[in-house]
Amino acid sequence: MLVDGMALLFRAYFATSVTGQFMVNSKGVPTNAIYGFIKHFFTAVEHFNPSHVAVCWDMGSKTFRTELYPNYKGNRSDAPIELIPQFDLVKEVVDSFQLLNIGMVGFEADDCIGTIAKNMKETANVTILTGDQDMLQLLDGHISVALLKKGYGNYSLYTPSVFIEEKGITPQQMIDLKALMGDSSDNYPGVRGIGEKTALKLLQSYGDINGILANLEKLTKTQRLKIETDLDMLHLSRVLAEIKCDVPINCLLEESILNINPELAINKFNELEFKHFHRFVQKQEAINF
DSSP states (O other), X not given: OEEEHHHHHHHHHHHHHTTTOOOOOTTSOOOHHHHHHHHHHHHHHXXXXXXXXXXXXXXXXXXXXXXXXXXXXXXXXXXOTTTHHHHHHHHHHHHHTTOEEEOOTBSOHHHHHHHHHHXXXXXXOEEEEESOGGGGGGOBTTEXXXXXXXXXXXXXXXXXXXXXXXXXXXTTHHHHHHHXXXXXXXXXXXXXXXXXXXXXXXXXXXXXXXXXXXXXXXXOHHHHHHHHHTHHHHHHHHHHHSOOSOOSOOOOGGGGBOOOOHHHHHHHHHHHTOOSOHHHHHHHHHHHO
């Protein structure tokens, strides 16, 4: 199981911060996001029962994508002040589980997850735990994606067949879908004036961007004009949309065995003043034993 750490942490933070529940401990440190992260983590472990786990993180806002397009994710505000001290602390929690924290400067967690998933798929069935639909482009015969839904333990589990049935295109075509329609959350426009419905129709008819460009004369005049006007942005958007699966990181299967040491984990829980997670690690110890 590859865990999108930021997706879990941010989801946990905003689920409680909206009502001002920051769970400040005796040292004055907010812990609401860490608490929710741990709950999401153990709920998923119980649900999917993975033998191996690694957690991937973003390593800052500057990546190769911001170098290509400075406005990439430029619409996002800075992290809330109550969340900032929790970034390092949550990684300490993962360390206490004796699991890998993985990230690389210049790349997103998505790229690390994509690289590891592609490398591991020949020897293991991989489940990606995330809230980010961009990960669906990674779907493969041995790679599934569990999208977090509201609450704990609720997932939309995607396999290639589920995705194809829902979207009418293959997971790989999702990259071109985003290139055409853009992504408002990541702040790149794609081809202005082409939405999901039109983009899906074009991909179903012509396969990919190259196929569309080779058949421009068959498109409506309006569609052709929009694509020709934003051709450079179309190509750039495709680069921004595609998860890189060749990041220079190494994650060995034997380094990611899920075998939590209860003493280490409980010491970290006590340090953070969490009182409700002991049962999770003790249950995990019983399973491993």
